[in-house]
Amino acid sequence: MVIAETDHQVGCAFGFPVGSDGFWWFGFDGALPQSIEQLTASGGVFAITNILVQPHPQDQDVARRLQERLLGDHQVSLGATLVDPDDHPTLASLRSWGWLDVGEVWRPAGPTMFRALVFPLGGTNHGAAGGPGTRCLDPVARMRSDSRSARIQVLVAEQAARRGARVGVVDVCIAAVAALPVGGAGVSAMSKTAASHPLCSTDGISEQLEELQLTLGEGPCVDAFTQGSAV
Structure with a gap:
């Protein structure tokens, strides 16, 4: 536990080391990523339960500083926590601090689902190949490789949190305008076997451009779809 005080208690953070048996991850939907499984087995994961x-x-x-101090004091490689999927402000805050969403965990006590988030710190990997104190770079580096995707998730989640609603296509459009030097954005659904159609636009001009691309069959949106990459 870490406590922040001035002339009175400001806040506190609670947590505990995750056991190497991996029981804390019981109920994870699907296969636990190998990097997380490796860090758990080596005793390098610390779970934050409350802030x-x-x-x-x-x-x-x-x-944010409380969670960083709590994780830093235990010299772990990975922080972990579970969050109610409807708690959008908390999810947005954690993602903005660098936490990565890795999947869902279902607890057996009831039909309760949580989002599982991890925070790679790049600490030491005790007991791993190479001996005590070996830097655990590979698993952490693999999770960091998803940082671009994580940043995009953060931007979109922040827009949804501001609306006080679940993440939707409109949040993707708004996040694009907020993060890029553009005046508008639009998203269209495209398929090789079905009719394509616009999903959302941030303004009237963007809406017209989306419709023109789909009508004429040319434009950056169409090119990105046919080439399978950004243009």
Whole structure:
């Protein structure tokens, strides 16, 4: 446990080391990524169970620093936590701090599903091949390779959190405009076997451009679809 105090208690964070038997991951939907399984077996994973922070107008970053201190004090390679999928503000905050969404965990006590998130720190991998203290670079590097995807997820999740709703296509459009030097954005659904159609646009001009591309069969959206890559 880590506690933050001034003249009164500001917040605290709780957690515990994940056992090397991997029982904490029981109920994970699908195969646990090999990198996480390896770090768990080596005792390099620490689970954060709660972060409690009182409103503090002079420091809005207490929660993030608490989780960093808690993980850093235990010298682990990976932080882990479970979050209610409907808790959009918490998910958006964690993703903005660098946490990566790795899947779903179903607890046997009831039909309860949680989002599983991990936070790679690149700490030491005790007991792994190479001996104690060997830097555990490969598993962490593999998770970091998904950082671009994670950043996109964060941007989209933040837009949904601002709307107070589940993530939708409209959040993809808005996030694109917020992150890129563009004046508008649009998303269309395209298929080789069915009719294509616009899904959303951020403004009238973008909407017209989306419709023109699909009508004429040419444009960056059509090119990206046919080539299977960004243009």
